[in-house]
Amino acid sequence: MNVSGTHFNYYHVCKRKLWLFASGIFMEHTSDLVYEGKLIHEESYPQRAERYEELEIGGCKIDYYDPRNKIIHEIKKSDKIEFAHEWQVKYYIFVLECNEIHGVTGILEYPTLRHKNKVILTDDDRIKIQKIIIEIETIILSNSCPSKINSKICRNCSYYEFCYISESETIN
Ligand code: SF4
DSSP states (O other): OOOHHHHHHHHHHHHHHHHHHHHTTTOTTTHHHHHHHHHHHHHHOOTTTSSEEEEEETTTTEEEEEEETTTTEEEEOTTTTTTHHHHHHHHHHHHHHHOOOOOOEEEEGGGGGGGEEEEEOOOHHHHHHHHHHHHHHHHHHHHHHHOOOOOOGGGGGGTHHTTTTTTTOOOO
């Protein structure tokens, strides 16, 4: 099984979201990670797409890779779940390393917030990522859907209606 950057992101946001996504249950905006990034990138940096490569490697699809400077550019709309975005980029760097591409760093960019954050992969991260991969595979292969997390971030999740509205539940 290939663990993707999206799996890695969702693992840090919500285990239930990870399970639903991996089980092939897609809602209207399930592809929000890709959609948001691409749309914002095109609007914010119309000239840049030509200089960066789209890279598919180890089950990951990296939309904007600068091969000359070995930098992954990951564009997001909101930094509310920045920790999940960071781990997504760290995982990309890890996958590149596993494929003998070393010395890569990442930049998380939030053009609408005028905010950037450099991402590097540490030795601790490498150890943690190997453990997380096992946890992600365990969740994905499980027959039972993890519980709802009743968090504020649920409101912006593509599965919000699936998780709550059908049961007439709301989050305070
Ligand atoms: S709505 Fe909340 S509980 Fe449901 S998948 Fe999304 S983040 Fe998880």
